[in-house]
Amino acid sequence: MGGQTGMKEKEIANPIRRVDAIAKCTGKQKYLADYHFPGMIYARMVRSTIARGKIIDIHVPSLPDGYYFISYKDIPPEGKNELWMIQKDWKAFAEHEVRYVGETIGLLCGPDRNMLAALREKVVIDYQETEAAISIEEGLACKGGAFVGENNIFCDMTTNSGEDVTKVFARADRVFEETYRTGFQEHVHLEPNGAAVIKENGRFVVYASAQCPFYIRKSICGLLALKPEDIIVRQTSTGGAFGGKEHFPDVLCGPLLVACNKIGKPIQLAFDRSEDMAFSVKRHPSKTTIRTALDKQGNIMGMDIDILYNVGGYLSCSFVVLQRGVFHATGCYAIPSTRIRGRGVATNTFPSDAFRGFGAPQTLFAIERHMCHLATFLNMEPLELKKKYLIKQGDRTNTNGKIFEEVKLPEMIRQITDASDYYRKVKEYKPGCLKGIGLSVYNHGGAFTGNGEQVLIKAHVKLHKYSDGTVEILIGSTEMGQGFQSACRKIVSQILDISIDKTIYENPDTSRVCDSGPTAASRSTMIVGKLVQDAAEQMRDRYAQEDDFEVETVYKHPEGFPWDQEKFQGDAYIAYGWGAAVVEVKVDPLTFEVDTKGIWVSHDVGHPLDELVIHGQVNGGVMQSLGYASMELLENKKGYFKQDSLSDYVIPTSMDFPPMESFLVDNPYPFGPFGAKGMGELVFNGADSAYVEAVSKAINRKICEIPIPPETIMELMEHGN
Amino acid sequence: METKIDFTLNGKKVSVTSDPMRRLVDVLRDDFSLEGTKEGCGEGECGACSVIKDGLLVTSCLVPIGAVQDSEVLTIEGLSETERGKCLSEAFADGGAVQCGFCIPGMMMAADYLLMGNPHPSETDIRLGISGNLCRCTGYDLIVESIKLASERGQGLW
């Protein structure tokens, strides 16, 4: 980064008006359901109503002219009934075997949605139902018989660091062991899932509310024995995603592609909310057991951690979710010796998939609870114990890697403990007095693990200057509310010193843009943004002289960060986002409802690309995390989600939490654009633990599981330890 | 069983012949191509489909068109044409209220409705005023700030 970027760094943080704001405020912004094509027909999904078994017969009512029932039988013989996510196990259509309630069996297609609704009510499916496994325990016990491998384990991974953990535990004076659980969570992106497939000039074109247009074409092309580049995918402005539209659009687009191929008309599939709630991917429920070896003085000698995630019926991207859970299992702490094992368990529930945090929230919750309870066990104040083990620059990670950056947690903790008056309150609020205050620390490794960026993604970025002086950013990254379109245009505008109105960044069309990798893993700013910056810098010298030209940049992994994907050893991440949160609560003794009195958070995102955007992301992520802890109960009974509407599955309203006080620390990342690191998921990863700690103190009960709605608080107060 | 329903839509007299049980949200989106009104849940929970009908904020997914006879309906498109709507859009845009934007038309309608009844709302008033509009992206703080900004800038508009 050159000298002149010093001033540019300060400027870049200044908020601008988002480029899409006015269109969204006036109702002019189009979303998937607002696209209409000549002759377009609609599709409704027909799904399994049992959790496990075989389809014996499908009775489709007699269909009027222009109506079709599309199933696996309509996949051409050269095609394969597969959706290629990581593996090719998830089928586009169930054939004979059904693995979960909601599995796609067919699409009813036709011009009138009222008729489709009526027809769908008349479809009758005969099943031979068998015993289903729903919980992690049932999956492990192979209830009903294993349906994945021999023991219902999709993936099993272990990483070690420091001295062999068995030897360490053998010499331990005491062992402190506890188990922690987290539940399902639903994304509730305000725009439900939706996609449309049309044919244009002989090619299939997919319109989708999606995070990863390039993933979609790779996933579904095999259905028609096509190559990914044969299919064009155009992302439509996405009304929220949070991971729920990372792989899941494949589940809509695959069947739609088959249907469009068969029928020859444009087809749209737009979920209604009840379908989205009941039949879409969720966050993996987890069960994490942490055993800590202590010496006579109460020092931590080592940790042995066992992690189980409920994967559901198909793998989706659970391998990678679990992987991240494993790497975040020791949180922000330097632990001398560790062994961390993660297993993804097959169950007959709707496959779980990406959700902001991507496996880290579950294990970060566990380690934060563990450190708080361990502190009590050792007669220490939780923050005192946490500070003792806070990881620092140069420390070894739990994969025998290193922390390369300065870890500013001490400063961040100071900011929020000062602002919240934490130390006075933690002394004054005696356990059980119904007032409580809790602090958590958390992090999030930026971008794809290890050398995934180099080996798996290989992001490309292209800029095109046109003769009228405008510059178009041609990347596959998608805008889903996080402000990435504005951020990139800002970067280009700053570096080329042109007005932001002269920059163009439209929703990606895979036939026009480079594959810059998925819009996920908090990698967009950090990796793609940097490539955009590099490309703009390359363009700068030529901008004035040349009329019409392109610059392309390709990701190159920095040297010096070795990673062994087989043994999970080395530098899992080059850099992390860091966070700290304080939450203060008051519990109502009559109704067990919790009144949150204050929220104070601080984050290290390297350097802000736009302070207002960061503020908004922090608010949103923290609120989602608080919802995860306090009210978003999602139970699966016999394969069905019990809370399957927005009145039963409750997310926070504007009245549920007070305004937040948010701090940032500056810690520029050398390989990020203007020093920025990823932040989209970091902001989810910690408020839940701070909230739970506060409630735990307020009621003087141990809490090892979320969510904790009032009923659970009552249980703990009346019957807990 | 089609019925002719006459009503005023964004200040203009219009007519639709329809099954009276068709939902107002569908009539607006499909018959009048006014797609700014969004369907987020279909059960009146999320507020994304909010319109103002006869001076009251309502969720159009629950209103049958048969109940709209002789009514006055204002949608986000109509609001956007007014000075109040422009003030709100500018404030939302400047205040960082907009992320994915799907909840925003409903929030705009709720904000206009709030300010019509209370041109100088407190923070609590604002939070109550938008409590029927769910947002998953913003955590609400900047939407509240933006509405405050609109009320400060929009002296005399409400």
Place this chain on the structure above:
Amino acid sequence: MVSTFIPRTLQEALAIRRETEAHPFAGGTDLMVAYYRGVGVTPVFPWPVMLISGLEELKGIQKDTQGNVIIGALEISAHIAENPLVPWHVRQAAGRMGAISLRNQATIGGNIGNASPKGDLPATLILLDAMVELQRVGAKRLMKVDDFILATKKTQLAPDELITKVIIPEPQKEFTYVWYRKIGTRRANAISKLSLSAAITLSEEGLIEDFRASSGAAGPKVERSREVEKLLIGRDIHDIEKLLPSFLDAYDTVICPHAMPEFRRLSTRKMLQYFLLQCVKRPQSQIII
């Protein structure tokens, strides 16, 4: 093909009801959700439906010469919540129903007629011995709301009747202290998990002249027991600590015994206890919080 009617007057509505048993459709906030079928799809009802939200005759809030409050069945809960003629408890419940837009659409007649155990208004109406007026062509009758609602989604509404008014009698003496608490699934825009409405009238010396309590979302219908209330009526508020245990146990049996989550039982108990113990202190404010 099921019909939809849009009557212009109450008489027309009653005539249609008599002929076709068409279901009254007021705000639609229950029916449109119950019969939702998807994006762009019109709800289909298994019976004929009558859109009555335009009937002005069924609107209005007045007080009659006896002090009874008369609320038209089609009054929306937003109006009920802000009208000073409406008794305090009912205004509290009306103001906490759903969210602002729901309150602008949902009617008191619909809320009673739907008879959902989680409905907000019935618990307060039953507390106050409110009545409904039911009309059919050529006839009217009055019935206590507590008798009108039989169980979940079951009322005494005859197939040719419509709810036309809600009548809330003025209590003999103004309540000394009142209580209303709704525990929702969250702080706003919430379905009721439990509600407790209570009221007490005390003489100067502390004699309990009147006591009432009703629990909402605590069973298939609102729970209120005059027998249990009588355990306190006539007693001295200063004896409340002695009376509480047996009173609370008795109230506990009033709340539905089947599959009643402990959370609701315990919270009800605590709220009642708190209310009564606060009353002993004879605070200034009529509203106990």
